Amino acid sequence: MKKVGLYFGTFNPIHIGHLIIANHMVEFSNLDEVWFVVTPQSPFKTKKTLLADNHRYQMVYEATKDYPRLKPSKIEFGLPQPNYTVNTLVHLREKYGPDHEFALIMGEDNLKSLHKWKNYEVILSDYNLYVYPRISEGQVDHQFKGHAKIHSVSAPIMEISSTFIRKNHKEGKNIRPLLPDTVWKYMDEMNFYR
Numbered sequence: 001m002k003k004v005g006l007y008f009g010t011f012n013p014i015h016i017g018h019l020i021i022a023n024h025m026v027e028f029s030n031l032d033e034v035w036f037v038v039t040p041q042s043p044f045k046t047k048k049t050l051l052a053d054n055h056r057y058q059m060v061y062e063a064t065k066d067y068p069r070l071k072p073s074k075i076e077f078g079l080p081q082p083n084y085t086v087n088t089l090v091h092l093r094e095k096y097g098p099d100h101e102f103a104l105i106m107g108e109d110n111l112k113s114l115h116k117w118k119n120y121e122v123i124l125s126d127y128n129l130y131v132y133p134r135i136s137e138g139q140v141d142h143q144f145k146g147h148a149k150i151h152s153v154s155a156p157i158m159e160i161s162s163t164f165i166r167k168n169h170k171e172g173k174n175i176r177p178l179l180p181d182t183v184w185k186y187m188d189e190m191n192f193y194r
């Protein structure tokens with residue numbers, strides 16, 4: 001049985017904050033692997049500054065290629081949009097069967113809005129959630145406090161965002177240390193976010 005933590009995101013682009021969290025999860029929890037699930041269209045976000053799915057996937061591939069336990073996933077490509085996580089989980093179960101056990105990885109910021117996700121009760125009854133700390137406004141819903149399926153993992157806090165990277169790269173600032181070097185090179189070569 002392989003335990004896989006699913007880290008969902010738009011990854012526009014993936015940055016070292018994402019990578020540090022995923023690596024922390026494989027090193028300090030019971031997960032065997034973390035899969036970065038590249039979401040074509042997140043339910044609560046607009047598509048305005050979104051790079052093509054394959055380009056975002058390629059950057060995740062570049063970021064993870066030297067980490068055998070971190071993998072990029074295209075599982076949501078071709079599924080109906082916007083991509084509701086509950087639908088993807090059903091699809092993964094059908095595809096991988098009982099020798100894979102899937103769990104979700106999310107920041108505390110996302111836990112605060114989990115009650116707005118499609119069929120969140122179904123997700124919580126069937127899957128474990130690994131939650132890492134994040135500086136954010138608001139409160140965790142009382143129904144999630146002390147929940148048997150929700151596990152806190154004390155990963156480091158890094159306030160880096162893809163929005164900050166896109167904006168400042170466009171303005172000519174050097175954002176290179178915020179990306180894995182392979183990702184920076186690919187992004188630069190391809191003239192992304194200029």
Ligand SMILES: Nc1ncnc2c1ncn2[C@@H]1O[C@H](COP(=O)(O)OP(=O)(O)OP(=O)(O)O)[C@@H](O)[C@H]1O
Pocket residue numbers: 008009010011012013017018021106107109110134157158159160161162163164
């Ligand atoms: N610096 C960070 N540390 C930990 N988690 C992060 C960090 N940045 C983003 N995340 C989380 O990683 C997941 C994937 O990130 P995603 O690319 O979808 O969003 P984002 O970084 O907020 O992007 P954007 O700035 O483009 O809105 C999300 O759940 C997001 O909350």
Ligand SMILES: O=C(O)c1ccc[n+]([C@@H]2O[C@H](COP(=O)([O-])O)[C@@H](O)[C@H]2O)c1
Pocket residue numbers: 008009010039042043044045083084085086110116117118
């Ligand atoms: O299923 C839902 O209703 C749902 C609602 C909001 C977000 N999500 C998932 O959470 C991931 C991170 O969300 P976001 O908006 O913080 O980028 C996103 O890629 C989706 O896979 C899922």
